[in-house]
Amino acid sequence: MAIDKDTAGRVARLARISIPETELESLALELSDIVGFMEQLNECDVTNIEPMTSVTPTLLKQRMDLIDDGDQQKMILSNAPDSREGFFAVPKVVE
Amino acid sequence: MESISQLTISEARDKLKKKELTSLEITQSCLKSIETSKILNAFSVITPEIALSQAKNADKRIASGDAPAMCGIPIGIKDLFCTKGVQTQAASHILDGFKPEYESTVTQNLWDEGAVMLGKLNMDEFAMGSSNETSTYGAVINPWRSSVSEVPLTPGGSSGGSAAAVAADLCLAATGTDTGGSIRQPAAFTGTVGIKPTYGRVSRWGVVAFASSLDQAGPMTKSVRDASIMLEAMASHDRKDSTSSNFPVPNFEAALTGDIKGKKIGIPNEYRMDGMSEEIEKLWSIGAEMLRDSGAIVVDVNLPHTKYALPVYYVLAPAEASSNLARYDGVRYGHRAKLKVNDNIDEMYSKTRAEGFGKEVQRRIMIGTYVLSAGFYDAYYRKAQRVRTLIKRDFDKVFDDGVDAILTPTTPSSAFPLGEMNSKNPIEMYLNDIFTVTVNLAGLPGISVPAGIDVDGMPLGLQLIGKPWDEGELLNTAFVLEKALKFSDKPKKWW
Numbered sequence: 048m049a050i051d052k053d054t055a056g057r058v059a060r061l062a063r064i065s066i067p068e069t070e071l072e073s074l075a076l077e078l079s080d081i082v083g084f085m086e087q088l089n090e091c092d093v094t095n096i097e098p099m100t101s102v103t104p105t106l107l108k109q110r111m112d113l114i115d116d117g118d119q120q121k122m123i124l125s126n127a128p129d130s131r132e133g134f135f136a137v138p139k140v141v142e
Numbered sequence: 143m144e145s146i147s148q149l150t151i152s153e154a155r156d157k158l159k160k161k162e163l164t165s166l167e168i169t170q171s172c173l174k175s176i177e178t179s180k181i182l183n184a185f186s187v188i189t190p191e192i193a194l195s196q197a198k199n200a201d202k203r204i205a206s207g208d209a210p211a212m213c214g215i216p217i218g219i220k221d222l223f224c225t226k227g228v229q230t231q232a233a234s235h236i237l238d239g240f241k242p243e244y245e246s247t248v249t250q251n252l253w254d255e256g257a258v259m260l261g262k263l264n265m266d267e268f269a270m271g272s273s274n275e276t277s278t279y280g281a282v283i284n285p286w287r288s289s290v291s292e293v294p295l296t297p298g299g300s301s302g303g304s305a306a307a308v309a310a311d312l313c314l315a316a317t318g319t320d321t322g323g324s325i326r327q328p329a330a331f332t333g334t335v336g337i338k339p340t341y342g343r344v345s346r347w348g349v350v351a352f353a354s355s356l357d358q359a360g361p362m363t364k365s366v367r368d369a370s371i372m373l374e375a376m377a378s379h380d381r382k383d384s385t386s387s388n389f390p391v392p393n394f395e396a397a398l399t400g401d402i403k404g405k406k407i408g409i410p411n412e413y414r415m416d417g418m419s420e421e422i423e424k425l426w427s428i429g430a431e432m433l434r435d436s437g438a439i440v441v442d443v444n445l446p447h448t449k450y451a452l453p454v455y456y457v458l459a460p461a462e463a464s465s466n467l468a469r470y471d472g473v474r475y476g477h478r479a480k481l482k483v484n485d486n487i488d489e490m491y492s493k494t495r496a497e498g499f500g501k502e503v504q505r506r507i508m509i510g511t512y513v514l515s516a517g518f519y520d521a522y523y524r525k526a527q528r529v530r531t532l533i534k535r536d537f538d539k540v541f542d543d544g545v546d547a548i549l550t551p552t553t554p555s556s557a558f559p560l561g562e563m564n565s566k567n568p569i570e571m572y573l574n575d576i577f578t579v580t581v582n583l584a585g586l587p588g589i590s591v592p593a594g595i596d597v598d599g600m601p602l603g604l605q606l607i608g609k610p611w612d613e614g615e616l617l618n619t620a621f622v623l624e625k626a627l628k629f630s631d632k633p634k635k636w637w
Contacts, residue, residue, distance in 0.1 A: 089525075128478035
């Protein structure tokens with residue numbers, strides 16, 4: 048299925064990547080090409096085939112739900128582009 | 143030998159043990175080679191202070207008689223591994239200036255063994271690429287040059303810096319990661335050895351995530367013996383990675399007996415592609431003959447769903463990437479776009495991600511977003527997961543029939559010129575992974591061994607695919623192949 052300009056714009060919005068209006072047309076073409084390549088999968092019969100969720104047939108390990116570390120505020124904030132008073136700082140979210 | 147940095151891990155280990163060399167001497171030789179090889183652009187960061195201090199400690203440890211195999215061995219680390227206090231940015235502008243507060247499990251395992259860090263290695267941005275051209279640091283140049291032209295060639299990708307650094311003897315070995323062929327394809331393009339272990343063999347903790355169900359780290363080395371030594375050091379059970387296996391890590395080097403009598407080697411019919419070069423086809427038959435001469439039984443096998451591997455991969459890998467890369471939003475680390483006064487938080491995200499991610503990464507995030515979006519999830523993502531089950535079943539069946547390993551070419555061509563793919567559509571670049579992606583989709587171990595030189599003087603590789611958790615036997619078969627092929631060429635130094 049071909050991806051039109053509107054769909055390309057919607058995908059870019061969902062992905063939170065700002066794409067200038069003038070580039071949406073060529074993006075749509077590019078994405079269409081790749082999605083076209085994926086269409087080959089349509090010819091493959093998958094009746095009664097389970098989707099793979101784990102490549103190794105082992106169960107995920109479990110552990111007790113206990114807190115065993117923490118109190119690392121300084122380390123966590125050390126790479127933040129903007130932090131204030133022990134918090135990450137971002138543009139105003141609530142009016 | 144012109145330079146100490148040309149040593150293999152096993153040679154250096156033996157010399158260190160016999161006190162013929164110190165780690166400091168090997169490390170200084172590597173640092174000098176790095177210094178005079180900047181044109182290759184293999185390293186993104188050089189860490190001489192860490193290297194020299196680790197080398198001195200290693201020498202003390204060797205003197206005290208406590209020396210694991212990797213002790214005192216200088217290596218390079220792909221920029222995808224978090225290294226405490228050392229710039230780690232997955233070759234992306236969006237992680238500008240990121241200095242992790244923690245160490246990846248793989249690198250910690252290597253330092254615990256006494257290995258020495260020379261620096262970080264260039265790669266494709268977020269490991270997305272097959273030519274090392276999507277890096278924010280610029281492309282890596284392959285130390286190998288064609289005999290007919292001086293055009294700079296790609297070292298392959300995404301572990302292109304690792305492959306180039308090993309091939310050019312800037313380090314004794316390097317770490318790589320492999321999501322669809324990112325260890326094996328660059329190994330093939332540079333005449334080096336690279337192994338992707340079984341999914342779960344090596345911890346993913348602290349390795350910047352691309353596609354979590356496919357990503358595995360592995361060593362890139364100058365010999366199969368070195369790959370065995372270094373893989374053993376990297377592998378471990380890790381409670382910080384829920385997919386890391388608690389199977390014991392065997393002594394891989396001890397598995398190199400050189401005996402493969404009676405082992406069954408499969409040749410998959412579906413890997414004979416239209417338009418495959420005659421040279422590669424010939425090399426493939428030579429490899430099979432050599433294994434036969436060593437006592438193996440060579441049989442034809444069928445992997446009927448092979449042709450769907452690339453479309454499956456290019457649904458699943460971008461889908462997982464779009465989710466993994468959602469964390470780069472300009473809040474916690476890395477780049478944040480300069481905002482206008484009234485810009486809201488959504489604009490901060492969108493502008494930051496538009497500025498921070500390169501074109502290929504953006505493309506893959508958007509493809510991933512599309513296949514996961516409402517209305518398309520079942521048609522693409524779910525469907526691809528189902529076909530993935532079939533691809534794995536193909537391999538299960540072959541191994542159930544008694545086949546021990548599968549022999550294939552690693553790549554459909556030798557290294558191509560930098561820039562060549564720019565004019566082509568992304569799918570042509572994706573075709574580079576055609577022989578390697580199946581292995582990731584099935585979670586199997588795969589190794590590329592340098593096999594020969596093509597008509598233009600460029601190296602080519604053969605790939606062996608093994609049974610899950612059977613890296614020991616796989617390495618042994620690769621060891622036999624390596625001995626029979628006698629590949630010993632090195633790139634002619636022009637840099």
